[in-house]
Amino acid sequence: MIMNNNYLLSDKIIFDSKPIAVPYNYRISYKIAQLSLILYICCGRSGCSLIKLHMISVALGTDQEIQKLIKQTNDGLVEIPVVRFDPAVNRALLYAIMEGIIIQQKDGKLKLSPLGKTYVICIIKQEDLMQRERCFLSKISTGITESMIQKIMTDWRYKNVAN
Numbered sequence: 001m002i003m004n005n006n007y008l009l010s011d012k013i014i015f016d017s018k019p020i021a022v023p024y025n026y027r028i029s030y031k032i033a034q035l036s037l038i039l040y041i042c043c044g045r046s047g048c049s050l051i052k053l054h055m056i057s058v059a060l061g062t063d064q065e066i067q068k069l070i071k072q073t074n075d076g077l078v079e080i081p082v083v084r085f086d087p088a089v090n091r092a093l094l095y096a097i098m099e100g101i102i103i104q105q106k107d108g109k110l111k112l113s114p115l116g117k118t119y120v121i122c123i124i125k126q127e128d129l130m131q132r133e134r135c136f137l138s139k140i141s142t143g144i145t146e147s148m149i150q151k152i153m154t155d156w157r158y159k160n161v162a163n
Contacts, residue, residue, distance in 0.1 A: 025061065031092030033123055034060060034133060036101060039112045040120040041137040042144065047111030051083060052149050053093070056140070058084045066136045073143035083152065109146075 024030050038056050039048065059069040093110070096102040101116040112120065123129055 026088050028088075028092050028095055031057075031088050032096045032099075032101060033119075033130060035089065035092055035096060036112060036116055036120045037123065037130065037133055037137055039102065039110065040117065041134070042140060042142060043111065044142050045111070047105055047109035049109055049146060049149055050093075051153065052144060052146065053110065054085050054089055055083050055149070056137070056144070057089050058086055060133055060136060069144075070136070070139050073140045 034057060035053060038053055042048070042056060043052070056069070059065040093102065096116070097104060099115075100113055101119055102110055103113045103116075104110055124134070
C-alpha cells in the first residue's frame with residue numbers, strides 16, 4: 001500500500017522519504033546489521049537480553065564509550081554504567097524480528113535465526129564492512145554476561161532509588 005510517499009510495512013513500521021539525509025547510525029539497515037553482529041559475536045547460542053543489546057549498541061556510538069565498556073568488561077564491570085535506551089535500536093529490532101532475522105525466545109531473550117546467521121556471515125565475509133564494530137565486538141566478545149547485566153540493573157535501582 002502506497003500513501004503520500006509512505007510505504008506501510010506493518011502497523012508499526014512506516015518508511016517515508018526524509019527532506020535531509022539520515023545519519024548512518026540511525027539508518028535501519030545499519031542498526032539491523034549492528035544488532036545482528038552483536039548477537040553473533042557477543043551473545044552466544046542462548047541469546048541475550050534487550051538491555052544487553054542496548055548497552056552494547058549505544059557503546060558503539062563513540063570511541064570513548066567503546067573504550068569504557070572494554071575496560072569495564074576486562075575489569076568485571078566494577079563501575080555501574082549508565083544504560084541508555086535508543087529508540088533506533090527498538091525500531092530496528094522490531095523490523096529484524098518481522099523480517100525473520102532475529103527471533104525472540106520464550107524466555108524473552110533475543111537470538112539470530114538461521115536467516116540472521118547467514119546475514120551475519122555475509123557481513124563478515126566482506127572484510128571492509130563494519131570493521132570498527134567488528135573489532136570492538138571481538139574485544140568484548142562474551143565478556144558481558146547476563147548475570148552482570150542483572151547486577152548492573154539491581155545496583156542501579158538501589159543507588160538511584162532516591163532520584
